[in-house]
Amino acid sequence: MRVALLAAAALVGGCGLWYRPVPVPSAIGKERTAVAGDSFSVHRDPRFAIYGPGTQAVFDAYEQLNRTYRAFDRYFAAPSPRLAIVLYPEWSKPRDAAERALREQGTVVLRFVRPMRASFRERVGEDGYDGSLWPVGPTAVRLLLASIATPTAAIDTATLIHVPAWYRSAVMSIVGDGTALPYDVQFVREGRTGRGMLEELLATQRPTAADSALDPYRRDDADDEDRRFAARSSAFMQFLLDREGPEAMGSLGRGFTKGESLAQQAARFKVLPTTMVELEERWLAWLSAQRPTW
Numbered sequence: 001m002r003v004a005l006l007a008a009a010a011l012v013g014g015c016g017l018w019y020r021p022v023p024v025p026s027a028i029g030k031e032r033t034a035v036a037g038d039s040f041s042v043h044r045d046p047r048f049a050i051y052g053p054g055t056q057a058v059f060d061a062y063e064q065l066n067r068t069y070r071a072f073d074r075y076f077a078a079p080s081p082r083l084a085i086v087l088y089p090e091w092s093k094p095r096d097a098a099e100r101a102l103r104e105q106g107t108v109v110l111r112f113v114r115p116m117r118a119s120f121r122e123r124v125g126e127d128g129y130d131g132s133l134w135p136v137g138p139t140a141v142r143l144l145l146a147s148i149a150t151p152t153a154a155i156d157t158a159t160l161i162h163v164p165a166w167y168r169s170a171v172m173s174i175v176g177d178g179t180a181l182p183y184d185v186q187f188v189r190e191g192r193t194g195r196g197m198l199e200e201l202l203a204t205q206r207p208t209a210a211d212s213a214l215d216p217y218r219r220d221d222a223d224d225e226d227r228r229f230a231a232r233s234s235a236f237m238q239f240l241l242d243r244e245g246p247e248a249m250g251s252l253g254r255g256f257t258k259g260e261s262l263a264q265q266a267a268r269f270k271v272l273p274t275t276m277v278e279l280e281e282r283w284l285a286w287l288s289a290q291r292p293t294w
Contacts, residue, residue, distance in 0.1 A: 029058030036097040040086075047080065049107070051098070052087035052134070061087055061112075061134040068137040071175045072144050076250035081108050081147045081155060087134060088113045108155050110143055112136045115217060135217040138176030142211060145171055149257040157208050163256045165206040169214040169230050170237035171249070177216040182292065184234035189287045191228065198280040201232050202262060239286045243271050 029052065033042045040051040041058045047069050052058040065085065072080055084107040086099055094111055102109050114134055142157045145168070149159045160168055174181065213222060214230045222230065240248050255265045266274045273279050 028062050029055035036095070036101040038095045038098045040098070046082075048082060048140075049084045050087065051084065051102075053089055053092070057087050057089075057134050061085060061136050064135060064137040065140060067178070068141055068144075068176055071178065072141060075175055075246050076144075076148065076253065077247065078148060078250065080144050083108050083110050083140060083143060085110045085112055085136060085140065087136070090114055090116050108143065110136075110140055112139055115215075135177075135215075138172040138215045138217065139212075141171055141176035142168070142208075144175075145253065148253055157211070160208050160211075162259065163253070164202065164262070165204055165211075166201050166229070166233040166236065167252060167256060168208070168211055169233035171253070172211065172214060173216050173230065173234040174237060174241075174249070180216055180219070181234060181238060184231040185238060185287070185290050186292055187227075187231040188235040189290055195280065195284075197232065198236070198276065198283060201229070201236060202276075204229060235287065236283060239283050240272070242286070243282075244269060 028043045029041045029050075031042050033040055033051075035051065041053065041055050043050045043058050043062055045062070045066075048065055050058045050061050050065065052061060069080060072078075084102045086095070086102070086109060088094060088111070090113065094113075099109050099111060112134070142160065143155055145163070146155050146157045146159050149163070150156065173184065212218070213226050214233075216230070219227060219230065237249065240252075251268075252262070252265055263276055266272070266276070266279060273282055
C-alpha cells in the first residue's frame with residue numbers, strides 16, 4: 001500500500017501539479033479602448049481608471065496607485081475621489097480631446113507625464129513593476145489630499161496653498177511613495193539637527209506649483225535645499241505618526257484646511273507635548289534614537 005502511494009505521489013509530481021504551478025498572467029492593462037478617437041490600454045477599477053500607452057505602463061501605474069489609495073484610506077479614513085489617470089511617455093504630446101471627453105463624464109482627470117529618469121530604471125524580474133517605472137503615486141495623492149479641502153468634482157491642487165508646505169511634502173513621501181522613509185530619517189539625523197530646525201521647517205512657504213520638485217522620485221535631481229526640506233518634512237511626520245498614531249495625519253490635514261496652525265492643533269495631541277519648544281526637543285531626541293534599518 002505504501003509503495004502504491006509513493007508511486008502515485010511520484011506520478012502526480014511528475015505531471016508538475018505539485019511542484020511547478022503554472023503562473024496566471026495578470027489581465028490588468030490588456031484591454032484596449034478608444035476615447036475621442038485615441039486608443040489606450042486601460043484598466044478600470046472602482047477607485048480609479050488608468051489610460052496608458054501600453055499594458056506594462058498601465059500595470060505599473062496600477063501597482064503604485066493601489067498602494068497609494070490603500071495608504072490614503074489608512075491615514076485619512078475619508079472617501080477618496082475616483083480619478084482617471086492618463087499616462088504619457090516623456091516624448092509624447094498630451095491628448096487634449098481624450099482628456100476633455102473624460103472630464104465631460106464627470107471624472108477628475110490627472111495628466112501624468114513620466115519623469116525622464118524613470119524610463120532608465122531597470123525592472124526587477126519579468127513582472128516586477130511595483131510602480132517604479134510609472135511613479136504616479138506622489139502626483140495622485142496631491143489630488144486626493146485636495147479632495148479633503150474641496151470634496152467636489154472640481155478638485156484642484158491650488159486649494160492646498162493654505163496647507164503648510166512641509167505637510168504637503170510629507171504626504172507625498174509617506175502616502176504617495178513610502179519607499180525612502182528610513183533614508184529620509186537618516187538623512188536628517190546625519191545632518192544638522194539642532195534647535196530651531198522645527199521653527200525653520202514650519203516657517204517655510206512654497207507655492208503648490210513647486211511641489212513637483214519634492215516628489216520622492218525626483219530626489220536625485222533635487223538641489224540641496226529641496227532635498228533637505230523634503231527629508232525633514234518626511235522625518236517630522238514619521239515622528240508624529242510614531243507617537244500619535246496613523247490618524248494624526250488625517251487630523252492634521254483637516255485642521256490645516258480649516259486654517260488651523262500646528263501650534264493650535266498640538267493642543268489636541270494625546271501623547272506629545274503641546275508647545276512647539278517641547279515638541280522640537282522630543283523630535284530631536286527621537287531622531288537621535290533612530291538607527292539605520294538596512
